[in-house]
Amino acid sequence: MKKFIDFITEEMTAAFEKAGYDGKYGKVTISNRPDLCEFQCNGAMAGAKEYKKAPVMIAQDVTGCLEGSAVFSSAEAVKPGFINLKVKEELLGEYLRKMQEEEHLGVDRTQNPKTIILDYGGPNVAKPLHVGHLRSAIIGESIKRTGRYLGHNMIGDVHLGDWGLQMGLIITELKERKPELVYFREDYEGEYPKEPPFTIGELEEIYPAASARSKEDEEYKERAMEATHQLQQGNRGYHALWNHIMTVSVNDLKKNYEKLNVTFDLWKKESDAQPYIPEMVEYMKKEGYAHLDEGALVVDVKEESDTKEIPPCMILKSDGASLYNTTDLATIVERMKLFHPDEIIYVVDKRQELYFTQVFRCARKTKLVEENTGLYFLGFGTMNGKDGKPFKTREGGVMRLERLLSEITDEMYKKIIENRNVKDEDARATAETVGLSAIKYGDLSNQASKDYVFDVDRFTSFEGDTGPYILYTTVRIKSILNRFLQEGGSLEKGSIQGASSESEKALMLELCRFNQVVENAFDEKAPHKICGYIYGLANAFNRFYHETKILSEENDQQKASWIHLLTLTRDVLETSIDLLGFSAPERM
Ligand code: ARG
Secondary structure, three states: OOOHHHHHHHHHHHHHHHOOOOHHHHOEEEOOOOOOOOEEEOHHHHHHHHHOOOHHHHHHHHHHOOOOOOOEEEEEEEOOOEEEEEEOHHHHHHHHHHHHHOOOOOOOOOOOOOEEEEEOOOOEOOOOOEHHHHHHHHHHHHHHHHHHHOOOEEEEEOOEEOOOHHHHHHHHHHHHHOOOOHHHOOOOOOOOOOOOOOOHHHHHHHHHHHHHHHHHOHHHHHHHHHHHHHHHHOOHHHHHHHHHHHHHHHHHHHHHHHHOOOOOOEOOEHHHHHHHHHHHHHHHHHOOOEEEEOOEEEEOOOOOOOOOOOOOEEEEOOOOOEOHHHHHHHHHHHHHHHHOOOEEEEEEEHHHHHHHHHHHHHHHHOOOOOOOOEEEEEEEOOEEOOOOOEOEOOOOOEOEHHHHHHHHHHHHHHHHHHHOOOOHHHHHHHHHHHHHHHHHHHHHOOOOOOOEEOOHHHHOOOOOOOHHHHHHHHHHHHHHHHHHHHOOOOOOOOOOOOOOOHHHHHHHHHHHOHHHHHHHHHHOOOHHHHHHHHHHHHHHHHHHHHHOOOOOOOOHHHHHHHHHHHHHHHHHHHHHHHHHOOOOOOOO
């Protein structure tokens, strides 16, 4: 469905042409002086030079051609040459009625559907999920959902870190504790047990212990590195252990992501890329892309226009071991082969930006991707505590995701019980739903690349720019609609008409923007634009609601019009929060 702003720009373009000017000056934007007008056009100022005429005269010529317009209820030329615009309410009503009839609330499916791999989540197996991985999951999920809503083929891949030193550390520590395990017997040729020799609880305790020891004990660290190497070389016993670690850990990760309302299409992992490495390395050597530098195999990726030093991309270490780089490049090879994506987007901590610059340049230079394959890095900032340092527990330890979720849920539970709108048995589930909105909205409402302060009090508040406020507004609309139905009202009757008040018109104008906002948020990979939009929409709705007695209205047509306006507002809010990755309860 055509965007509302384009619709009125067309009317303006025609007016410029009718007045004898170039139509390109007819671009309309949302007013930055909402006290004076709803939209504005600054084209007369831009055209003054070409026509050697005072801008206000051009503006007057144009507004002269807009008399009797079916689109604008007022078009005023004001000094020095702005055109201030208000739109006709009937037109708004008509637009919203159409929006309501359309399948996706007026958002068009893209004409040009792309296959886009979204690399997000990126947890490391056997290490507990901590808040650092939270942002990637939250932001990636929202981008995936938004792209999908627009009709793109979005493929979300969790890209598990399963191939690094953490595996060697766990194996080494396990060997210390239980040397008798069959996995460590070199002469063993039989089958390995089906049951893992540890639980998730033990696994989560083993890793930090091993990691701490490796920092103090050089010999231990070397053993862990050797174990990693052997695992990668295919040691049978270690490989069987690795399988157990994977199963136990992935089950736990899935549970955690489910609580976050995050789902992945692919559960691929770093190790899946390993089979592609030898051939890739051979190819890079043969084509002359890679060369030896102090024993290591590297590809130069610096460019003349660089203002800072971009070091070469290392493909193999001097001992022949592969690196994080190597895995990421081989993963690109695999993705091209299996999915042939138009784009690959990485949602990763922005501290890895230089690293991804190297990887992307290397992939392009060595033609692992096609010329028009887009490789994008979406770096996010750090989630900090009120002290401005990375978010920690009260005791100062690393904040585990599970704990964060349960602390927020407890906080929400207290507030919900205070409000007493919810039966006790529902309160816990409601607290989980609202708590998730607090976390996700708190995160997504900031521009992804910026650091932000995770402020529990602010994020869980029912007032202000927060998830709970958005949900509260949505629930309020749902409860009015329920009351309407209980009183015998029907949603079949009537439809949205023109506005009866200024606050109603303001709400209608917000609703009209939905398709534009969704498209723009996806183009810019900027979920915060959806947050900004629904915050404005929720405010517009609440203002309208406080000024309007909806259910006691006696004029049936008027009442029906408002009820339809409410259902549309609810639908836009619910669709938007779904794109952000959370949902609203029935009551709160
Ligand atoms: N596992 C990595 C980490 O914790 C993130 C992975 C990001 N994705 C990638 N393709 N490198 O830092």
